[in-house]
Amino acid sequence: MTIGTASTAEQRDHLSLLIARAAEGEEAAFSELYALTNRKMRKTASAVSPRGAEVEDILQEAYLKIWRNAPNFNPDRSSPISWMAVIVRNTAIDALRLKTLPTTDLDFALLVPEPVPDGADDFDYDRARPIAATAIRQLPDDRQALLSLAYIDGESRQSLSERFGVPVGTIKTWLRRTLETVRTDCAAFEAQAAN
Numbered sequence: 001m002t003i004g005t006a007s008t009a010e011q012r013d014h015l016s017l018l019i020a021r022a023a024e025g026e027e028a029a030f031s032e033l034y035a036l037t038n039r040k041m042r043k044t045a046s047a048v049s050p051r052g053a054e055v056e057d058i059l060q061e062a063y064l065k066i067w068r069n070a071p072n073f074n075p076d077r078s079s080p081i082s083w084m085a086v087i088v089r090n091t092a093i094d095a096l097r098l099k100t101l102p103t104t105d106l107d108f109a110l111l112v113p114e115p116v117p118d119g120a121d122d123f124d125y126d127r128a129r130p131i132a133a134t135a136i137r138q139l140p141d142d143r144q145a146l147l148s149l150a151y152i153d154g155e156s157r158q159s160l161s162e163r164f165g166v167p168v169g170t171i172k173t174w175l176r177r178t179l180e181t182v183r184t185d186c187a188a189f190e191a192q193a194a195n
Contacts (some may be wrong), residue, residue, distance in 0.1 A: 012079050012081075014036075015033065015037070015080035016080050018032055018033040018036075019066075019083075022066075033066075037080075040081060041062065044089055048092035048093055049096055057095070058092045065087050097169065128186070131186050131190060132182065132186055134185075135181075135185035138185060143174070143181075146174060146178065147178060147182075157171050157175075
C-alpha cells in the first residue's frame, strides 16, 4: 500500500494492522511500518532536535520503543501516526535532556563545600542527626523514598525518573523542594530547642 494514494481511513487501518502484526513479532510488518512512516517521524524528531546525526539516533531509539510498545497500541484511543509521533517526540525531548544533565550535575557539585580537615569542623553532628531524622520522618512516604534512593542508594536522576514515571526535571524539582523542606524544618526544630 502507498500511503499517499490511500484514503485517510485506509491509511489508519493499514498502519494499525501493521502495528498489531509487529506486536506479534512479525518483522516484515514492522519493516513496512518503518518504510511508510519514517519520513513523517523524521520530521517530528527534527522539530525537536534539528541536528542530522542526532535525529538518526533518536529515530533508531524511537522505533525500538515503538516495536516494544506495539502490544500496548490501541487504535480506538489514537491514530497510529499520532501514537508513533508522541513516542518519537518524547524520545527526542529525553535525548535533549540527557545532553544537559551532566553540566547540571556538575554545576550542583560545585556548590558542595570542600571537606574540612579533621578537628576543624565544629558542627555538632550528634545533635543535628536526630533533628534531621525527625524532619525526614515528617515527609510523605514517597519523598522519604526519593531522598533515600537518591542520596543513600545513589540512584541516578534518570533512573529515578523511570522509577517514578516522571521527567528528570521533575525529579530534580522534587529533590530540591524536599531538601528545602527538610532544611526549613530542621531550622524550626533548632529554634524550638533554643527556646
